[in-house]
Amino acid sequence: MTEIGEKTGAVLVVRGGEGESDNNVVRVVGRVSGDPQERALPSGDRLVTFRIVLPRPAGYPSKQRVDVLDCAVRAPELLDAASSWHDGDRLEVYGAIRRRFFRGASGTAASRVEIEVAAGRMVTSAESE
Secondary structure (H helix, E strand, O other): OEEEEHHOOOOEEOOOOOOOOOOOOOOEEEEEEEEEEEEEEOOOOEEEEEEEEEEEEOOOOOOOOOEEEEEEEHHHHHHHHHOOOOOOOOOEEEEEHHHHHHHEOOOOOOEEEEEEEEEEEEOOOOOOO
């Protein structure tokens, strides 16, 4: 069992199988790009989605300076907080990488990689170090 996210006020517990060392846990710190969008799913559950802009560490061979990742919040205890975030807010989020499959507007199959956020909070630059 691994516990992470203690600084967020919510502890995310990740359990692997016995003797398993692989896990799918990610922590990123970046800025929200655009205001989060909330919608109701057909099941009645709420979903908040947003994009987070992450600077690339120095030394990568690519000229690309940032990455933009889609994030999805389904955790009931985080929905209200995620809805209150705004464009430019600096966030620390914990979660897992998910590949979601869906049908596009034309009916063709499509997929998207996103962070399924389990814990998160707004931070200042000093806190995220």
